[in-house]
Structures are given as structure tokens and as C-alpha cells.
Amino acid sequence: MSENQALLRIEGQDIPLSIVQGTEGEKAIMISGLRQKTGYVTLDPSFMNTAACFSKITYVNGEKGVLRYRGIPVEELVKIGSFVQTAYLLVHGDLPDEEQKRSFSALLNQHSLIHEDMRHFFDSFPRGAHPMHILSTMINALAAFYPNVDLLSLAEDIEISSARLISMIRTMAAMAYKKSIGEPIVYPRRDLSYCANFLNMMFDSPVAPYEIHPETVRILNTLLILHADHEQNCSTTAVRTLGSAQVNLYATISAGISALSGPLHGGANQAVVEMFRTIRKVGSVKTFLEQVKDKSNPQRLMGFGHRVYKTFDPRAKLIKQECHNYLSRMHINDPLLDIALEVEEAALNDEYFVSRNLYPNVDFYSGIVYRAIGIPENMFTVMFALARLPGWIAHWREMIGTDTKIVRPRQIYTGHSLRHDERNWR
Numbered sequence: 335m336s337e338n339q340a341l342l343r344i345e346g347q348d349i350p351l352s353i354v355q356g357t358e359g360e361k362a363i364m365i366s367g368l369r370q371k372t373g374y375v376t377l378d379p380s381f382m383n384t385a386a387c388f389s390k391i392t393y394v395n396g397e398k399g400v401l402r403y404r405g406i407p408v409e410e411l412v413k414i415g416s417f418v419q420t421a422y423l424l425v426h427g428d429l430p431d432e433e434q435k436r437s438f439s440a441l442l443n444q445h446s447l448i449h450e451d452m453r454h455f456f457d458s459f460p461r462g463a464h465p466m467h468i469l470s471t472m473i474n475a476l477a478a479f480y481p482n483v484d485l486l487s488l489a490e491d492i493e494i495s496s497a498r499l500i501s502m503i504r505t506m507a508a509m510a511y512k513k514s515i516g517e518p519i520v521y522p523r524r525d526l527s528y529c530a531n532f533l534n535m536m537f538d539s540p541v542a543p544y545e546i547h548p549e550t551v552r553i554l555n556t557l558l559i560l561h562a563d564h565e566q567n568c569s570t571t572a573v574r575t576l577g578s579a580q581v582n583l584y585a586t587i588s589a590g591i592s593a594l595s596g597p598l599h600g601g602a603n604q605a606v607v608e609m610f611r612t613i614r615k616v617g618s619v620k621t622f623l624e625q626v627k628d629k630s631n632p633q634r635l636m637g638f639g640h641r642v643y644k645t646f647d648p649r650a651k652l653i654k655q656e657c658h659n660y661l662s663r664m665h666i667n668d669p670l671l672d673i674a675l676e677v678e679e680a681a682l683n684d685e686y687f688v689s690r691n692l693y694p695n696v697d698f699y700s701g702i703v704y705r706a707i708g709i710p711e712n713m714f715t716v717m718f719a720l721a722r723l724p725g726w727i728a729h730w731r732e733m734i735g736t737d738t739k740i741v742r743p744r745q746i747y748t749g750h751s752l753r754h755d756e757r758n759w760r
Contacts, residue, residue, distance in 0.1 A: 344372050358393055375744040385566075387574065387738075391424060391728050392565040396642035401649065403563060404428070412652055417558040418442065418528045421724035424563055425496050425731065441497035446522040446531070448472075448502055448509075449479045456513045465510035465716045466595045472506045473499075474588035481582075495583055496727050503723050504528070507716045508535035514712070529554040532720075537708060550707055553660045557703060560649040560696060561718055563725025569593035569600070570722075570729050575741045577730045590726045591719050600715040603701035606637035607711060610670040610677075619676045627686050637698030638681060639691065649696035657699045657706075666706050674702060 538544040572593040594600035
């Protein structure tokens with residue numbers, strides 16, 4: 335047996351299986367031909383130990399707490415401080431030079447307005463409609479107004495389509511919010527940066543002009559950078575799965591937004607804020623954590639632990655410090671932050687949580703920062719979608735650029751064996 339093969343023994347038969355290795359040393363056993371050779375399939379519920387693709391976009395090492403986009407540590411990208419440059423990096427593979435940055439920014443500005451006919455769609459949604467549902471619907475509708483996104487036109491239109499989506503999603507998100515509170519829509523301005531434009535569209539009003547503070551723009555850039563991609567999570571897998579059927583880019587992204595809307599995926603930071611409120615009612619962090627450890631109690635510790643990270647989430651380390659700095663510089667007192675600090679200290683010194691690798695993740699502090707900025711809680715998941723869009727586009731683009739076959743998992747059937755209906759229907 336060669337070094338790049340594994341040997342699987344089934345029913346007395348030795349089956350050689352190829353071993354592939356990634357650039358960071360991760361190894362996988364290729365089993366795509368296993369059923370053809372043996373009649374067996376593999377079973378891995380929820381893909382706990384299955385790699386579904388090769389990818390050059392994002393590297394995550396959960397044991398060491400590493401996150402890199404296109405090889406660049408997220409810590410360095412936060413120092414650069416530009417979500418637009420990070421979006422370009424994810425979609426195109428490299429950080430932009432000055433000319434590429436100007437060109438990309440011009441594209442974003444050019445495509446920041448949505449089709450005026452689409453603006454009237456917002457009037458058809460009922461008052462109180464969740465902004466995430468509005469956003470998913472509106473993104474899907476883009477295919478009818480900008481149909482040139484099928485595989486036949488990718489060579490000519492992919493750059494414009496990507497820029498259009500990255501720019502328009504912030505306009506749609508702000509419009510969805512304005513619709514939900516009954517205020518007039520604010521249009522984008524060409525003189526503002528990406529994040530400043532979004533903040534202005536969200537909070538400007540004819541009766542209360544919004545003052546764009548550089549610190550708020552800076553920390554919003556940081557939050558969006560930290561959420562821009564995270565390899566094969568639920569929503570990204572949804573994007574790749576739908577994209578494998580050659581679904582157009584807009585409908586594919588709409589599916590990603592729908593996947594993200596679930597409380598176990600994109601809604602985690604909202605759940606963290608709700609947990610802090612619960613702790614205030616309980617009156618004691620210690621009492622709350624004892625309830626969490628009681629298996630008969632439904633209380634859960636939100637914002638701790640991660641499917642991949644078995645140590646500190648590197649994003650949590652960054653946003654924790656940014657959160658403190660922002661609240662201090664803006665002279666904002668949030669009692670929930672005090673609770674957060676107490677929860678973190680208590681949990682990290684409790685063997686129950688440490689032994690289970692339950693460390694703070696990015697959601698633990700991001701909700702507090704969004705609260706400080708003024709983002710309402712029903713918009714937290716929308717902010718996640720806005721940030722994650724460049725990653726989705728990058729994965730879709732990478733996937734359609736290969737010979738990927740349509741995704742079609744196998745199953746293990748556990749229903750009835752062959753039986754016949756012997757009832758008399760006459």
C-alpha cells in the first residue's frame with residue numbers, strides 16, 4: 335500500500351482509497367467511488383466529519399483558533415480596516431491594488447441603487463414583516479430585473495453581478511428596516527464610504543439628521559470583516575448545494591440568506607442579548623450558570639462553544655477588545671456588557687465549561703456592539719447576511735468554475751420493507 339492510500343477491508347475484500355492533503359496538512363480519504371466498488375455508502379449525519387469540496391477561500395483551524403481569508407490572518411485584515419477590500423479579497427483572491435480599489439469602489443457606487451420598480455415591492459410587505467424575510471425575497475427578485483447571471487453569461491457579467499449584490503444588499507437591508515418602522519427610505523450617497531453609506535441609510539431622517547461618527551464606521555467595518563466568511567457552514571453549504579444545480583447567483587444567495595435566518599445559525603448573537611436579559615431577571619450570574627449545568631433545566635449558555643473551534647474563537651478575541659474600546663470612546667454605558675464580562679470570567683474559571691471546550695465565540699460580543707451602534711435586534715441577522723455575502727459569492731464562483739456535479743447525497747432507508755395494500759377500497 336502506498337503512502338497516499340488508505341486500505342479499507344470490507345467482507346474480506348481490501349479496497350484501496352486515495353488520501354488527499356490540503357496545503358495546511360489536513361488529510362481526507364476520498365470515498366466517492368466506494369459504492370461502485372463495494373455497494374457501501376458512508377453515513378455521516380450533519381456532515382460532522384465530511385469534507386464536501388476543495389476550496390482555496392478560507393482556512394479555519396479550530397484546535398489552534400486560526401482564521402484566514404485567502405491565506406491572510408483575519409487579525410491583519412481587521413488592521414487594514416476595510417470591509418470593501420476584504421470583500422474584494424474573498425471574491426477575487428488577492429487584496430486590491432490602488433487602481434483595483436478605485437475601480438471596485440466605482441462599481442459599488444454605480445450599482446448602489448436598486449431598480450426603482452423594486453422599491454415599490456417594499457410597500458407590499460405587511461407592517462412588522464421581519465427584515466430578513468424581506469431581504470431574502472428582494473434578493474431573489476433581482477433575477478427578474480437583472481437576468482444576466484446564468485452560466486452562459488458568467489464570463490461577461492460576473493464582476494458586475496458580484497459588485498451589484500455587495501452594494502445593493504446594504505441598500506435593501508436599510509430599506510427593509512425603514513419599511514419595518516414606517517419611515518421614508520433614504521437613498522445612498524456617492525460621497526460616502528460603504529459602511530458610512532449604510533449607517534446613513536439606516537438612521538438618517540428628515541427630522542433628525544444622522545451624524546456619521548468615524549469610530550462607528552470603523553467598528554462596523556471590523557464586524558463585517560470578522561463575519562465575511564467561515565468556510566463550509568450551513569448557509570455556505572446551502573449556496574454551494576443550490577449553485578451546483580446551476581441556479582442563478584441571486585436565487586442562490588437568497589437561499590443562503592434563508593439558511594442564515596435560522597436561530598441556530600445567524601440568530602445566535604440575538605439569542606446572546608436575550609440571555610443577558612434573562613440573567614438580569616435571575617439576578618445572579620452564578621445562579622444562572624448553575625441552571626445551565628442542571629440537565630433538567632432548559633437554560634442554555636449562548637455565545638459559548640462552536641462546532642469547529644475547540645479554543646477561543648479568534649474573532650471573539652478581536653471583537654471583545656473592539657467592544658470595550660468603542661463603548662469607552664463613545665461614552666456608552668451598557669449594563670449588559672457588565673453581565674457579559676461577569677459571565678465570561680465565571681465560565682472560563684468553571685471546570686464544567688472548560689472541560690467541554692466552551693469558550694466565547696464571535697456572537698458573544700457582537701450583539702452588544704450592534705446595540706451600541708443602534709442596530710435593532712431584529713436586524714442582527716440581516717447584518718450577518720450583509721457581512722457574509724462576499725464569502726457566499728466567492729464560494730459560488732469557485733464552485734461554478736469547476737466540474738462540480740449537482741449535489742445529491744445518499745441516504746440509509748429505515749422505512750417499511752416491501753408491502754402491499756390489502757385493504758378493500760371498493
